Amino acid sequence: MKYLYVKPVFLWLSAVSVMFLGACTNEIPDTPEATEAISFSVPQTRAAIEGVNDMSAFSVWGWYDADTTPFAVFDNTTVEKTAGGWNYTDYVRYWSPGKTYDFYAVHPENVSNVNVNPQDGTITITDFDSSTAGENAVDLMTATNKGVSGDEAPVVDMKFQHALTRIRFSAKLADGLDGYSLQVSEVALWASKKGKMTFSDDKGIQWETEPYLVAGDNEEDIVNGNYDAYLYHFTSEAGELISTPINTVDPVQLNVEDKGDLLVIPQNMSETRPVLAVRYALSYGGITTSKMWKLFYLKDTPTNWTPGDYLNYTFTIGENNVYFSVKVWDWKDGNSGNENVDFE
Structure with missing residues (x-):
């Protein structure tokens, strides 16, 4: 490790x-x-x-x-x-x-x-x-x-x-879904993976990322592999995400310890335009939906990735909608x- x-x-x-x-x-x-x-x-x-x-x-x-x-x-x-x-x-x-x-x-x-x-x-x-x-x-x-x-x-x-910036993922059920269970099978993140770091006393650690990620507006283009050069991909099948169903409104960590951690180059969301996605299914009364992708364009979010930060993205998943929130801690x-x- x-x-x-x-x-x-x-x-x-x-x-x-x-x-x-x-x-x-x-x-x-x-x-x-x-x-x-x-x-x-x-x-x-x-x-x-x-x-x-x-x-x-x-x-x-x-x-x-x-x-x-x-x-x-x-x-x-x-x-x-x-x-x-x-x-x-x-x-x-x-x-x-x-x-x-x-x-x-x-x-x-x-x-x-x-x-x-x-x-x-x-x-x-x-x-x-x-x-x-x-x-x-x-x-x-x-x-x-x-x-x-x-x-x-x-x-x-x-x-x-x-x-670098450390990133993890969590998921939970939306309020009002008593009796439901949630299975997250994949989490994907498209972002710049290469860059130049400069440390100086007056400015600290700064990054220049290259190349910039130019995300298309067509969600299918992203999921189907046109941007795989920028892809971080975690699955429950590979043991990187938990495989147990989630049946609570409290966040549950998806990353398996030591296998699902992600250390990324710090970058400005408006410049590199990362894209985050989750694939999931809902179950209720013995019936399970087909697996569905939900994508989030991070270019419009205010939380940039900065050196030494630890970010946790939480997906809140309901019957008709999915949204995410992010919390930032020191990596320590x-x-x-x-x-x-x-x-x-």
């Missing part, structure tokens, strides 16, 4: 015999003032991640004197979580007294097309693809910590921020959509 959600991860780190992050050279300095190694260890995590594995690896970049003549300390260095803590496999690095360090990180470690610019303080990821969902969804996160003093050799706190449980990693 390659994504994290709901609860924060705190990784408390200290210098240990397995050396991790470091300074500017692979030679041990002669002066005692520069013998403090930068290393990772993870004695314990402060909170469990519900239903998914903890972070297993990320990539780190680092420079000192970034505002003058940047000197590279790390360059897309992979940091892996092992039984002994957070480790890397190349040479030991050391703090340099009198130097000021800037650190950057991207999770997971295998993200392509990453460019970190130490002089303007940006992280840019081009052609990011969020096509995979469920068990293979990728939880893209970024972190920075700037102005760290080499004199103090401190614990360096990296606060990771979710760069007590940590403002962030995951903390400390290293020293």
Whole structure:
């Protein structure tokens, strides 16, 4: 599993015999003032991640004197979580007294097309693809910590921020349908899946999505596959949605844990024009209707997808009408959509 959600991860780190992050050279300095190694260890995590594995690896970049003549300390260095803590496999690095360090990180470690610019303080990821969902969804996160003093050799706190939007679905019966049951067999979402992410201190995480989704007015065109390049598709048959009937006016989560989660590129509804659809059947007195599609054009809705948000779309289904509502939460449980990693 390659994504994290709901609860924060705190990784408390200290210098240990397995050396991790470091300074500017692979030679041990002669002066005692520069013998403090930068290393990772993870004695314990402060909170469990519900239903998914903890972070297993990320990539780190680092420079000192970034505002003058940047000197590279790390360059897309992979940091892996092992039984002994957070480790890397190349040479030991050391703090340099009198130097000021800037650190950057991207999770997971295998993200392509990453460019970190130490002089303007940006992280840019081009052609990011969020096509995979469920068990293979990728939880893209970024972190920075700037102005760290080499004199103090401190614990360096990296606060990771979710760069994507998490989406789930629920369904319920409309009021007045006593004795009815509802079966949702499919949920489909057409949206932009590729884009360019830029992180900066002043603007945070921003996305440019490409190509834009141009949804036709003919609902049959969409359902029948003309827009499959933009399609996220979840079914009860594949085990991504629950298969049990719904017979309550209270919302019931449709996504099966770990299989039906969706992490999407943040985007403006009026620009990319996503389309949401649900396929369902109603039963009453032993009679079940044929399965029906209901489509919703999100271009007219005010709720855009923003980094770190967790959206839940709820379908309310009646005999003659279906409508949806959306709630937005932070993608977290007590940590403002962030995951903390400390290293020293």
